[in-house]
Amino acid sequence: MAAPRIPPARAAALHVLRACLREGQDLQPALDETVRGLSLDQRDAALAAELCYGSLRLLARLDAMCDAFLKAPGKIPARLRDALRVAAYELHFCDRVPDYAAVDWAVTFARSVFGNGLGGLTNAVLRNVARLGAQAHDPAFYRQDAASHAAFLARFWSCPEWIVSLWLTQYGEEGALDYLKAQAAPAPLGLRVNARREGHAALCDELAARPGLLLRDDFCLAFAPGSLPLREIETHLAQGRLSRQSAAAQAAMHGLDCLEWESGGDSAIWDACAGRGGKTLLLAEQGRAPLLASDVSLRRIAALPGECRRLGLPRIPALLCQAEEPPLRGWRGTILLDAPCSGLGVLSRRPDSKWKRTPAECAGLARLQRHILESALDLVDSGGRVVYLTCTLNRKENQDVVHALLRQRPDVREEIAYVTPPDGPFGEFFFGVTLRKD
Numbered sequence: 001m002a003a004p005r006i007p008p009a010r011a012a013a014l015h016v017l018r019a020c021l022r023e024g025q026d027l028q029p030a031l032d033e034t035v036r037g038l039s040l041d042q043r044d045a046a047l048a049a050e051l052c053y054g055s056l057r058l059l060a061r062l063d064a065m066c067d068a069f070l071k072a073p074g075k076i077p078a079r080l081r082d083a084l085r086v087a088a089y090e091l092h093f094c095d096r097v098p099d100y101a102a103v104d105w106a107v108t109f110a111r112s113v114f115g116n117g118l119g120g121l122t123n124a125v126l127r128n129v130a131r132l133g134a135q136a137h138d139p140a141f142y143r144q145d146a147a148s149h150a151a152f153l154a155r156f157w158s159c160p161e162w163i164v165s166l167w168l169t170q171y172g173e174e175g176a177l178d179y180l181k182a183q184a185a186p187a188p189l190g191l192r193v194n195a196r197r198e199g200h201a202a203l204c205d206e207l208a209a210r211p212g213l214l215l216r217d218d219f220c221l222a223f224a225p226g227s228l229p230l231r232e233i234e235t236h237l238a239q240g241r242l243s244r245q246s247a248a249a250q251a252a253m254h255g256l257d258c259l260e261w262e263s264g265g266d267s268a269i270w271d272a273c274a275g276r277g278g279k280t281l282l283l284a285e286q287g288r289a290p291l292l293a294s295d296v297s298l299r300r301i302a303a304l305p306g307e308c309r310r311l312g313l314p315r316i317p318a319l320l321c322q323a324e325e326p327p328l329r330g331w332r333g334t335i336l337l338d339a340p341c342s343g344l345g346v347l348s349r350r351p352d353s354k355w356k357r358t359p360a361e362c363a364g365l366a367r368l369q370r371h372i373l374e375s376a377l378d379l380v381d382s383g384g385r386v387v388y389l390t391c392t393l394n395r396k397e398n399q400d401v402v403h404a405l406l407r408q409r410p411d412v413r414e415e416i417a418y419v420t421p422p423d424g425p426f427g428e429f430f431f432g433v434t435l436r437k438d
Contacts, residue, residue, distance in 0.1 A: 005112075006105045010086060012038055012048035014109075017055060017082040020352040027052065027352040046230070055082075055089045057184060057351040060158040062088040064142055069128040070121075080118060083109050088129050092136045099130050153177075157184045162359055163344060170395050171422075178422040179393055179429065183347035183354070186225040187427045190247035191233075193219040194311050195285045197241045214425040215247055217254065219285075222247035222425060240310045245278050246349065248426035249391070253279060255418035256387055256432050259286050261334055268333035270294070272323045272376060277304040277316070279338055284313045290336070294319035294326070324371040326379060334385045335376045339369045341390040341397050345420070345429035366396045373405055377412055380437050385415075389432040398431040411438050 012034045019030040031052055035045045055062065062085045067073040076084070083106045090102035103126045111119030135141045139156050146152035150168060154161040157180035167176035193204045200219065208216045212227020236242035253259065261269060261283075271280045274293035281304075283290055293316050295301040304318045321327050323337065342362045347354045369390070376386045390397055406412060416434040420426055 009047040187348040248428035252430035
């Protein structure tokens, strides 16, 4: 059967949802690959991104809307379910798409792939979804037939029930609601102005004067989603004057006094879970370049040399290795551990991950984190420092890991603890501690 003729942005969204939900791919790489593969223009690429992120962020709420008008929701084919989600998102969360257009492409897709029967069903469901109007945003609609309070919250705030229950238990009703609201909203745009480039202060002042500014802290800026023109940002990125980096991540580095560290000699810095090097580069731009950066992923750590060139920074040695089994015999200075975690604090930026994570994975990650932290403390010299940082909201990966270690290591003491404020403008949440080895 020939591929259904549907608008390219919707075709891209369906491809990406399948890749994320059923093939295990991460959202942004899947989106990038799809945009290139379909040769989308800038306008269609932007719409595809909104549909993908929005549909995954609000997936449970969209399913609840559609299920209200389905007799057997469990029998809907997965590809058709994705089309219903994307179209429902357009109907209630995408003002620039007329209702008739959202219904039309989804019905065309359903008829082309599944035949007239499911095409007619799609038409009926989506027209009823469109008629919901303000009900689509009313908590009372999602409270109907919910088996529990946690089930209602999971449906309305579009978050797996096990995560809702975890947050209710660990943070209480008020804290859980703060985190649920944040993960259901688009993440702010975080920017880092390169302090090593000429004119950096003027650029920071210029950007800070723009509408949509949520936060300015030194060379860290946060903006409401969509408030800055993408072309302008891309220009500054290409010139090495600017980098994208979560404002919450930058605030965590400030909160742990990382920008006050000395570097070099007996105060060497090793970023042992560097990823693509965001925190390494932040330190380097402030004149505190790590002596070494390493990561378990070749794809991630291989990006660091190119980023150094873009930003006009000296080359930072990069190493491919596991943080829990480092190929070094010792380290004099500071080891930074941006530890692998469940990422429950950055669901607004990575909404696909909440539909993939499981409680069992979180337990396994806590064991890995403990191993990584123990290895770093064994490696660092007396008087040295280990900074443990995560982007998750789960005490078993955060406080419990640290407290269990402190109970067994009298030679280690906690100097600084940091948690992203739940009522701040960040929309993302980090946990961190600075540990000193005596």
